[in-house]
Amino acid sequence: MAKEIIDALSMKRALMRMTYEIVERNKGTKDLVLVGIKTRGWYLAERIAKNLKNLEDVEVPVGAIDISQYRDDLPEAEKEKMIHSQQLDFDITDKNVILVDDVLFTGRTIRAALDALMDQGRPAKINLAVLVDRGHRELPVRPDFIGKNIPTCLLYTSPSPRDPRPSR
Template structure:
């Protein structure tokens, strides 16, 4: 892959997550019955950062969780590699709660569909909302984010890579050109 452009640096990501935190609080009129759930892999650290920011703003310990969607993906039969299972960890009952799913990039919508299926196996929330750092377009399913850090129009020949310091060397969002 050939790096084309860095669209967000560490400061831009921090500002976007701060804004999303305020939007989540505002839309939900507070944080009562709210749970943040990060979609593995990079949605988890983003959800953790949102949780910290919301806790700082509201002074309340917000419940959160981690969701592995591997077995819910619709490309399992076409993917030749063995799926790498990761642990789902949602310690809070989600029945009757508002769940905010958190992911790094919204693209076709298939990851979010799989995440909703996986989430419903854990309970029946009253509402599911979606927060993403990047919305790059090219939807294949009728899914849209409630909270978006940055809209980044892309071509199908481009790849959007989100790096977070928890799993990568630094925070950045970079567009790459497919070779």
């Protein structure tokens, strides 16, 4: 049975609150760019950009980044089969990048996204905005802007070969 954890109105409010926080923390929108992690992070970045347009009357560049070739949990043969386009149509060098994703869990997607961003340029700063933070990090990643914290329970039935934790 699926449980709705965030409805349309709650999502709209969370994204608007995150937009205000982004403006406040960056002291405006100067040199600000939004980069969404494909695919759902890009949709959220677009919505934040629309909020920025309504709030600050400024067009902030928005791009999408494909992190599939940067993932550490896929075999090399599978990565080679993937089609990749080089990513952003604007320069991120010396910009304040807001990296946007829908859900933050282990942190591995964000690690891959940071590697992908570094291949695009050298930003002045990178902040992370996520709609949902589930907790349970495997890497030292912390979001700067969070729509909603939803801690989840992990159930281990059998450990993976890479997971040293015992079964519970």
